[in-house]
Amino acid sequence: MAKYRTGLPQLNGKVFLADGGLETTLIFHDGLDLPEFAAFDLLKNDEGRGYLENYYLKYIDLAHRYDTGFILESATWRASPDWAERIGYSARELEDFNHKSIDMLVELRDRHETATSPMVISGCVGPRGDGYNPAELLTEQEAEDYHGVQIGTFADSAADMISAITMTHSAEAIGIARAAAAVGMPSVISFTVETDGCLPTGQPLKEAIIEVDSATDHAPAYFMINCAHPDHFEDAVSGGASWLDRIGGIRANASRMSHAELDQAEELDDGNPVEFGHQYGALKAKLNNLRVVGGCCGTDHRHVEEICKTFAASGQTRAA
Numbered sequence: 001m002a003k004y005r006t007g008l009p010q011l012n013g014k015v016f017l018a019d020g021g022l023e024t025t026l027i028f029h030d031g032l033d034l035p036e037f038a039a040f041d042l043l044k045n046d047e048g049r050g051y052l053e054n055y056y057l058k059y060i061d062l063a064h065r066y067d068t069g070f071i072l073e074s075a076t077w078r079a080s081p082d083w084a085e086r087i088g089y090s091a092r093e094l095e096d097f098n099h100k101s102i103d104m105l106v107e108l109r110d111r112h113e114t115a116t117s118p119m120v121i122s123g124c125v126g127p128r129g130d131g132y133n134p135a136e137l138l139t140e141q142e143a144e145d146y147h148g149v150q151i152g153t154f155a156d157s158a159a160d161m162i163s164a165i166t167m168t169h170s171a172e173a174i175g176i177a178r179a180a181a182a183v184g185m186p187s188v189i190s191f192t193v194e195t196d197g198c199l200p201t202g203q204p205l206k207e208a209i210i211e212v213d214s215a216t217d218h219a220p221a222y223f224m225i226n227c228a229h230p231d232h233f234e235d236a237v238s239g240g241a242s243w244l245d246r247i248g249g250i251r252a253n254a255s256r257m258s259h260a261e262l263d264q265a266e267e268l269d270d271g272n273p274v275e276f277g278h279q280y281g282a283l284k285a286k287l288n289n290l291r292v293v294g295g296c297c298g299t300d301h302r303h304v305e306e307i308c309k310t311f312a313a314s315g316q317t318r319a320a
Contacts, residue, residue, distance in 0.1 A: 002121075003109075004160040008186055008221055009069060009118045010248070010291050015311060016069035016120070017304055018251055018294025019059045023077070025300050026051060028268040035087045038078035043100045056108055058301040059294075063117040066308040070119045071292060072109060074101040077126035077165055080150050095153050098123070102157040122163040122188075123154030125176060133259070134168035134200050140215070143175020144182075151176070155183035162187040165251075166227050166296075168200045170208045177212060177219040190224035190251065195258050197228075197236030205236050209246050222248025222289065226296045229256045229271070230279040237286050249292030250283060252276070254299045262297060270298045277306025281314065 010016040022039055026032045030051055035041055042048030052075055063070040076098055078084075084094040102121060109119045128146055129136050138146070151162055162185050164176045173189045180187035191199055191208055198204050203211075209223050223246050225233055230252050237244055254271035255262060262269075276299070284290050293311070295303045 002158050002160050004118075004120050005184070005186065008120060008161060010071070010120060011221065014069055014118075014291070016071050016292045017059055017063050017308070018071045018249065018292055019056065019073055020295035020299035020301060020304055021254070021297045022055065022073075022075060024268060024297050025055060029300065036078055036083055038083060038087055039075035040079040040097045040101055041087065042075065043097055043104070049104060052104065053108065056105075059304060060108065060112045060117075060119075062301060062305055062308055063119075064112075064114065066312055067116045068308065069117060071122050071163075071294070072105040072119050073122045073163060074098075074105060074124045074159070076101045076124045076150070080126065080128065080147065082128055082146075083126075098150060098153040099157055102154065102159050106158050121158060121160045123151070123157070123159040123161070125150055125162055125164045127166055127168055127172060129168070137169050137201070138172045138175065140171045140174045140178070143172040144179045145175075147176045148179040148182070151179045151185060152183060155185050159185070161185060161221070163190065164188065165190045166192045168192050170199070170203060170211045173208070173212050174215045177216040181216065181219045186221045187219060188222055188224060188249065189220045190226045190249070192227040192259075193225060193233050193236070194228070195232045197233040200259070205233065206241070206243055209243055213246065222246060224249035224251060224292065226251035227253055227259070229253045230276070230283060231256055234283070237283065240286075244287055245289050247287050248289050249294075250280070250290065251294045251296045252279075252299070253297045254295065254303060255297065268298055270300070271303075273302045273306045276303045277308075277310040280307045281310040284311065
């Protein structure tokens with residue numbers, strides 16, 4: 001049974017950590033081969049599950065040490081029908097993987113949640129296409145139908161919420177938000193932005209957030225930005241406009257490279273973790289409702305710890 005589905009604690013003011021770049025950590029640090037970048041494939045055996053558990057434990061330790069909450073994000077960014085078919089899994093096997101991913105997080109929460117470190121279980125949904133380049137734009141209905149399969153599985157699990165990560169266009173985000181609302185699941189929409197702070201389609205972040213809210217009657221609990229370096233979207237979130245209050249989380253890249261450059265990179269660019277943490281402090285000053293902080297491509301627990309240090313130095317890890 002879901003614990004926080006009807007009342008997400010990250011909406012109450014306390015800072016919650018997210019993890020870092022799961023797939024880049026597993027590939028570049030752990031030396032694993034992930035077919036189609038699909039971390040859920042590790043759940044096929046105990047050895048793979050062990051890698052995932054060890055990954056999460058590093059962030060759970062940070063949450064305990066800095067008295068923050070933690071978003072336990074499932075390793076299911078690629079666990080949707082099209083991607084599973086490419087890897088060779090059936091619809092039944094895919095459903096089983098999605099359930100296994102949440103069951104593992106429930107076990108971790110049962111062992112490690114404390115009064116000062118509440119842990120929310122999130123079912124992670126990725127884009128139907130490429131998270132960098134939306135070669136095929138979905139309609140709102142196509143997105144609702146497609147992602148409704150995975151979201152329906154999460155609704156029948158102990159997941160507290162849905163997080164749609166690396167969304168490249170507003171129609172897909174709208175479809176996901178509607179599919180989640182239809183099964184009573186709170187959702188979070190996280191947009192990918194380019195070096196100019198706009199979505200890969202060229203749509204400004206402001207317009208995308210307003211469009212999703214308008215089309216879904218403000219269904220998402222909040223919005224996030226991910227898969228871009230803070231330098232890429234700092235200007236887009238400046239100015240203090242009211243729409244910025246809808247941004248509740250950031251999972252930035254460690255690298256300043258563009259998505260095209262990252263696609264061609266053969267070595268990991270993990271940037272400067274200390275600088276990364278300081279940049280989050282500057283973003284917190286711009287975004288009144290920034291509560292969920294973590295990383296994306298190239299980041300690991302070092303980057304998230306530097307965010308914790310920056311926030312702790314200014315007393316920002318405590319409830320506002």
